[in-house]
Amino acid sequence: MMGANDVVQIEFYGVLTQQAGQSTMDLPLVANATLADVLEQLAAAVPAISAYLPTTACAIDDEIVQRSATVKPGAKLALLPPVSGG
Amino acid sequence: MNSTTRHLQQEPLDLGALLQETQDPASGALVVFSGTVRNQFEGKAVARLEYSSHPALVEKMLGRLEQEVIERFGVQQCRIVHREGMLEIGEDSVFVVVRAAHRGDAFAAARYAIDELKQRAPVWKREHYDDGSIEYQEGMPLSAGPAGGSH
Numbered sequence: 001m002m003g004a005n006d007v008v009q010i011e012f013y014g015v016l017t018q019q020a021g022q023s024t025m026d027l028p029l030v031a032n033a034t035l036a037d038v039l040e041q042l043a044a045a046v047p048a049i050s051a052y053l054p055t056t057a058c059a060i061d062d063e064i065v066q067r068s069a070t071v072k073p074g075a076k077l078a079l080l081p082p083v084s085g086g
Numbered sequence: 087m088n089s090t091t092r093h094l095q096q097e098p099l100d101l102g103a104l105l106q107e108t109q110d111p112a113s114g115a116l117v118v119f120s121g122t123v124r125n126q127f128e129g130k131a132v133a134r135l136e137y138s139s140h141p142a143l144v145e146k147m148l149g150r151l152e153q154e155v156i157e158r159f160g161v162q163q164c165r166i167v168h169r170e171g172m173l174e175i176g177e178d179s180v181f182v183v184v185r186a187a188h189r190g191d192a193f194a195a196a197r198y199a200i201d202e203l204k205q206r207a208p209v210w211k212r213e214h215y216d217d218g219s220i221e222y223q224e225g226m227p228l229s230a231g232p233a234g235g236s237h
Contacts, residue, residue, distance in 0.1 A: 013140055014210030015222040057228035059208075062142045064230040078140055082225030085137070085168060085209025086121050086180050086200060 008038055008071055011078045012049075016056070019048045029073055035060075036067040038077065049079075056081045093148035094141050096171050104183045108163040113185035115192040119200050121180040123173045127223070131216035135173045140208040144168065147206050151199060151231065159195035161186035166199055168209060205229040 007026040017023050027042055035058055043050035058065055059078040071077065091103055101118065108116075123135045148166045155164040163185040173179055182199045186192035204226070211223045 013208065014138065014225070018222065055227045057208075057230070059140070059143055062146060064143075064228070078143070080140060080143075080208045080228050081210070082227050083205070083208055084211040084223040084225035085139070085207040086204045 115189040117192040119182040136212040
């Protein structure tokens with residue numbers, strides 16, 4: 001049975017919200033998955049965003065993280081596509 | 087930092103408040119950069135602009151950028167604020183306020199601050215065109231800056 005701790009909460013921002021058709025979703029988390037693993041899984045689950053992922057930065061708990069980072073159960077993962085502030 | 091204005095605001099930006107907060111008797115130069123909503127983008131007539139963001143990260147990154155600008159350029163004061171939500175033509179989307187002893191450092195610091203903001207602030211602009219279409223601007227990949235690694 002899958003609990004809140006067995007998933008990663010994905011938050012979409014900018015154009016990704018539009019592409020994904022939602023602003024958040026839960027993704028099942030495999031034990032010891034890296035961010036790269038999670039993104040690969042996400043691309044398969046939501047193909048509409050896959051083209052954007054190579055230029056998308058990721059933040060866990062409000063800090064930018066590398067693709068090699070381990071994603072912990074229950075983590076909130078923010079997907080930040082190319083930015084256009086100013 | 088004893089500032090009172092937040093880095094990200096839903097309400098119209100208040101330049102007067104920023105000038106008040108940054109008053110500094112050691113500064114002989116004040117440079118203000120304002121980004122304002124213009125009525126066209128790549129030849130297409132724009133009706134309004136919608137800004138969205140990752141608020142917690144914006145607060146953190148702009149706070150870090152202010153400190154970095156102060157240390158890097160030796161200026162007295164640096165404040166950076168960004169607007170969020172739906173903006174009409176002519177409204178201010180961003181203010182950079184720098185106070186320094188001399189104008190050279192003040193201009194250089196303000197230029198650096200706005201250039202870096204455009205790469206580091208998790209903010210997204212969506213053009214609402216006169217013809218009714220709505221599009222996100224392409225943007226540039228987010229950079230975490232020297233303080234926080236890179237993506």
